[in-house]
Every structure is written in C-alpha cells, then in structure tokens.
Amino acid sequence: MFPLGAVLLPGEPLSLQIFEPRYVALVEDCLDGHREPEFGVVLIARGHEVGGGDVRTDVGVIARIVDVIELAGSRFRLRCVGTERIRVDEWLTDAPYPRADVRVWPDEIGADDTDLVADLRKRADRLHTLTAQLARRSGIRRPPPSASLEDLSPDPGIRSYELAARLPIGPTDRQAALAAPDPHARLETLVTAVDDAIAMMEFRLQ
CATH class of the missing domain: 1.20.58 (Methane Monooxygenase Hydroxylase; Chain G, domain 1)
Incomplete structure (x- = not known):
C-alpha cells in the first residue's frame, strides 16, 4: 500500500518519485516478476507521506505500474494508472512497508445520471x-x-x-x-x- 497526500481515481495517471527505503522495497517487490506490478493507493487523512505515523482512509484505488525508470541511489521514477477501486478490510503491520487486506469494490447499480x-x-x-x-x-x-x-x-x-x-x-x-x-x-x-x-x-x- 502507498498512502499519498492526494486522491487517485480509476483511470487517472499517477507519476511518482520513489526514494524512501520502505517504498523502494515495495517497488522492488512489485517488479520481482512473481506478482502483478501494482499496489494500492489511499489518501492520507492526517499526517505526512514521509516517515509514517499517518492516518489513512479505507477506500482507495489499485495503481498499476506501466513504466519504470531506475535511478541512481536506489531510486525509481514510476508512471502508473489507477485501475479498480478497493476497500481496506484490515491494515497490517507497516514492516517492511504499509500493507493491508483489501478487496475490490465495484460500483453498485444506481439511478440514471x-x-x-x-x-x-x-x-x-x-x-x-x-x-x-x-x-x-x-x-x-x-x-x-x-x-x-x-x-x-x-x-x-x-x-x-x-x-x-x-x-x-x-x-x-x-x-x-x-x-x-x-x-x-x-x-x-x-x-x-x-x-x-x-x-x-x-x-x-x-
């Protein structure tokens, strides 16, 4: 999971510079070839992106990595796109990076708009x-x-x-x-x- 100070919506592009060690580890795991190159994004309701200790929302979006550039000093530049909406069922430990049990949350059927x-x-x-x-x-x-x-x-x-x-x-x-x-x-x-x-x-x- 990647808590951010902004809201990602399905279909939206997302560009990220990854430098914090825990998120470098997250990206490396996403790109190890054993899973889909994607992670969850949620809004930080209170707190900051760097350092942890934040309060997070429980509704977010899956971000799929579509392009990655590896930079010097264990850094990455990512280009992602929001795909499906998710709901967090339970937040897990932040070691080695924020993690959660989530489920896809599709839209319900509503009235004509x-x-x-x-x-x-x-x-x-x-x-x-x-x-x-x-x-x-x-x-x-x-x-x-x-x-x-x-x-x-x-x-x-x-x-x-x-x-x-x-x-x-x-x-x-x-x-x-x-x-x-x-x-x-x-x-x-x-x-x-x-x-x-x-x-x-x-x-x-x-």
Whole structure:
C-alpha cells in the first residue's frame, strides 16, 4: 500500500518519485516478476507521506505500474494508472512497508445520471465564470481554463470518475466521490462539491 497526500481515481495517471527505503522495497517487490506490478493507493487523512505515523482512509484505488525508470541511489521514477477501486478490510503491520487486506469494490447499480451530468456541466460553467471574475479582480490577466467536461465515456461509472478528475475540487471532495457507492451518488457528491465552491466564490466576490 502507498498512502499519498492526494486522491487517485480509476483511470487517472499517477507519476511518482520513489526514494524512501520502505517504498523502494515495495517497488522492488512489485517488479520481482512473481506478482502483478501494482499496489494500492489511499489518501492520507492526517499526517505526512514521509516517515509514517499517518492516518489513512479505507477506500482507495489499485495503481498499476506501466513504466519504470531506475535511478541512481536506489531510486525509481514510476508512471502508473489507477485501475479498480478497493476497500481496506484490515491494515497490517507497516514492516517492511504499509500493507493491508483489501478487496475490490465495484460500483453498485444506481439511478440514471443523464440529468445530473447536464446539471453538473451548468454548475461547472458557473464556477468558472466566478473564478474568472475573481482572478480579474485580483489582477490576474489569464484566469484558469475551464474544466473540459466534453468527450466523456458512455459508461456511467467511468464517466463519473472522469468528471471527478476534471472538476476543480480538492482532495476531500475527490475522496468523497471515490467512496460514493454508485455513479449516481458520485455525481450527487460532485454537485454538492461544486455548489460549495460556487458559494465560496460568490462570498469572496461580495
């Protein structure tokens, strides 16, 4: 297991520089040819990535290693991609690196999400308009680009993760989206997150 200060979603790329000895050992075990080159990623709810002693969430994602560069000084540069969602059943000892008993957690079947997708696009446009207004007021000539919410997958589950990955939301909201039981509930979580961001922007623009 690899606890991180960020949330990995299924389908998302992940680049890592590995230098801490325990995670060097994890990578070496992943690449020994006797198992799949993958490991679990969970969000650190409290604490830091380096040194241990962190508090971890129990819902994460399997990261598959797709490219590795071995560097000098027992270091690695990894390129990974998130695959399946997992739930931690039990955390084991951190020796020689964080480990856990996990199970794959597929999405449950939810309600139709077509209206929610359209609604989320409208809210995202509103959020971008407010963000651009605040940027101009702050003297920023080039406001951040709007989130690209087109060319989404027709699969409801994949589409919900694509939206979560593209929207300008923080790790707490991304984790809530990841932990939603089904695509419809995930979109409802995203709508709430964007609404909260809109409310904050409107307050700052008063």
